[in-house]
Amino acid sequence: MTWDVCLQRVLRHGGTRFDLNVRFASDVSRLVLYGPSGAGKTQTLKMIAGIARPDGGCVAVAGRTLFDSACGLDLSPQQRRLAYVFQDYALFPHLSVRQNIGFGRRRGWLNPAPQVDDAAVDRWIAAFHLESVAWHYPHQLSGGQRQRTALARALVNDPTALLLDEPFAALDKALRHRLRDELKDLQAQLRLPMLLITHDDEDVHVLADQVVQLHAGRVVEAPSLQEAHA
């Protein structure tokens, strides 16, 4: 199984209580988690990545078990080796594009130097056509450049899978079309399992091999690709 996820968590915000109980398994390489805002999509993705803590359940990605409350296994996000693209990209504002992309290549206490000489960083900058803005800071970038930088930063460490949280929500419509196709090509090139969450039908149509639909913290149906396109 490429994706085998079963997660429970009770979230409390003030007086309200939200029960998240998500279970899905799939063997496709492009899986889309689809649902309205507040359905628990982002929470689910964060628990898969290990940056939010579930109450119980299990997570296995690409044949590797990352979390299993039954046997007390809980890999840290650092050990999970999953690329994560945040909804607003979460680029480090104090670092240039180059330093952002090279961030995960250095494990020590210091950030990569602005002049860092790293073939892997150069390769990703070229792959995403970021040469002209390599020295710029995130606030100087356009939405599309931000997204590409976030993707490059996540991919530079040879992750085992790619997780994307509404990657096109912050972009205008024309750009969204283009970047969707780019992402599709990229995924095909890298053959990297990809889990994308969205509330946009278009994302589902273009990018999904299979859809898992989430509503109020539960999987309501898991239609096949044909049904999703129907």
Added chain:
Amino acid sequence: MEGAWVALALTLKVAGWATALNLVSGVAIGFAMARARFPGRDMLDALLTLPMVMPPTVLGYYLLVLIGSHSPLGSWLIEHLGIRLVFTWQGAVIAAMVVSFPLVFKAARAAFETIDPQLEDAARTLGIHEVAIFFRVTLPLAWRGILAGLLLSFARSLGEFGATLMVAGSIPGRTQTLSIAVYEAVQAGQDDTANFLVAVTSIICVAVLLSAGRLLPGRVAARG
């Protein structure tokens, strides 16, 4: 006038040490208070902020009770380490540190709390361990706020009077800082000395404020 320069050097030494110690303790405790959730957190925050509102003489009294030669801690320090804090410049450092600590602590806590936790999460998914995240993401992003607190703390330490007088006394050349020297000069009717000391103090304070103004917006412009 010779004495004025000695007082100036001593004041800068005391304020420098107090600020350096506050840098470490204020950042560490500010970070812990920004992140940790535990019962009594608000109470602890109030206690740590208390030196900002309490009269310095009251603080000085507390310090005497705590580290004075007859206190358990004070006598232990003298017996085992040979360290005497009362009526020494080190005592003046502790007085200045306690009085100005809330300025660094508050600034650091506020700076840490404004950082988007997603940035730290992003660093985690990139395989960076927690200590490195603090030095590579958290601290650089909070640095401007902390620096502002440090400058205020330095300025506050320069002008410290009440607690310093209580703990360190007013020994010329050893514990007599600028602000205490001014008081002594006026009491003794030495107007020339007082004028000179006041002028020196004023110039330093203006210089600190100017450098603070130059340092902070400059960094804003560099970052955008």
